[in-house]
Amino acid sequence: xxxVTQSSRYLVKRTGEKVFLECVQDMDHENMFWYRQxxxxxLRLIYFSYDVKMKEKxxxxxxxxxxxxxxxxxxxxxxSASTNQTSMYLCASSLGILDRDHQPQHFGDGTRLSIx
Amino acid sequence: RKEVEQDPGPFNVPEGATVAxxxxxxxSASQSFFWYRQxxxxxPKxLMSVYSSGNEDGRFTAQLNRASQYISLLIRDxxxxxxxxxxxxxxxxxxxxxxxxxxxxQVVVTP
Numbered sequence: 001x002x003x004v005t006q007s008s009r010y011l012v013k014r015t016g017e018k019v020f021l022e023c024v025q026d027m028d029h030e031n032m033f034w035y036r037q038x039x040x041x042x043l044r045l046i047y048f049s050y051d052v053k054m055k056e057k058x059x060x061x062x063x064x065x066x067x068x069x070x071x072x073x074x075x076x077x078x079x080s081a082s083t084n085q086t087s088m089y090l091c092a093s094s095l096g097i098l099d100r101d102h103q104p105q106h107f108g109d110g111t112r113l114s115i116x
Numbered sequence: 117r118k119e120v121e122q123d124p125g126p127f128n129v130p131e132g133a134t135v136a137x138x139x140x141x142x143x144s145a146s147q148s149f150f151w152y153r154q155x156x157x158x159x160p161k162x163l164m165s166v167y168s169s170g171n172e173d174g175r176f177t178a179q180l181n182r183a184s185q186y187i188s189l190l191i192r193d194x195x196x197x198x199x200x201x202x203x204x205x206x207x208x209x210x211x212x213x214x215x216x217x218x219x220x221x222q223v224v225v226t227p
Contacts, residue, residue: 031213040124042203042219043160050213058214090159094213103213104150107159 003027006091006108014116019078021111023091031094032074033058033105034066036087043090049074081115088112117142122204122218129194129225136190137221139204148207149187151178153200154220160203163189194225 007022025032031050035043035058045058047066055066063085067075074093078085089112092105122139129135141149149166164171166178166187177190191198204218 033214035217040219042120043217045214048214103148104162104165105213105215107161110159112157 004091004093004106004108006089006111008111009109010112010114012114012116013078013081015081015083017078017081017115019081019113019115021076021078021089021091021113023074023076023108024072025074025093025106026072027093027095027106028071029093029095029106030071031105032068033092033094034064034074034076035090035092036060036085037090037110038087046076083115086113086115118218119143119208119216120204120206120218122221124219125222125224127221127223129191129198129223131194131196131225131227133194134190134192135194135223136188137202137223138186138188139218139221140184140186141204141206141216142185143206143209144182144185145209146206147209149178149180150205150207150215151176151187151189152203152205152217154203155200160217163202191223194223196225196227199223199225 003026033048034046049068065077091108094105151163152160153163154160170179175192179188201220206216
């Protein structure tokens with residue numbers, strides 16, 4: 001089974017802090033993704049990476065950055081946390097650099113981040 | 117218009133009954149489709165992929181209608197454990213595996 005592990009289930013930070021969310025997958029997947037999920041809005045893609053040191057902006061990258069120094073690890077960084085970044089953050093991974101059909105994404109447990 | 121639209125529900129279903137719901141997508145070039153299940157405060161989990169000819173996995177049946185750009189999920193003989201939010205997911209064409217998620221349809225199975 002694919003295992004995607006996020007470093008924290010719950011996190012509380014203060015406005016202006018720099019926040020790091022870590023994600024590790026153990027299936028040698030090329031693609032990794034960071035989403036946030038808010039009630040009524042569904043999952044929205046923040047950033048994704050299709051290879052080490054490669055990153056692409058998703059639909060809502062503002063206020064975030066990412067780092068992928070190793071294939072198995074994809075980090076999301078909130079440069080200066082704000083209250084509107086309070087959300088559930090989900091990391092996912094999937095197989096394949098090529099744009100293959102029917103390659104689902106596998107999710108970590110999620111991190112509930114509260115910014116006070 | 118949202119790229120993937122779902123009826124949020126809730127669909128209240130008596131145990132043992134059948135429930136079905138649809139999802140529409142806007143990009144006619146979309147190629148891959150999935151249903152995910154998400155329990156309250158948990159991560160989404162893949163329920164099933166949706167193939168062109170339709171496919172079945174136990175009590176779950178998924179159908180794809182490309183002409184009308186919708187996919188459907190049918191649950192037969194509903195169990196209490198089927199209570200969850202079902203996310204319709206569409207792979208964007210030429211997108212490095214990026215997926216577009218609907219906001220979900222809530223199903224509540226009652227005794």
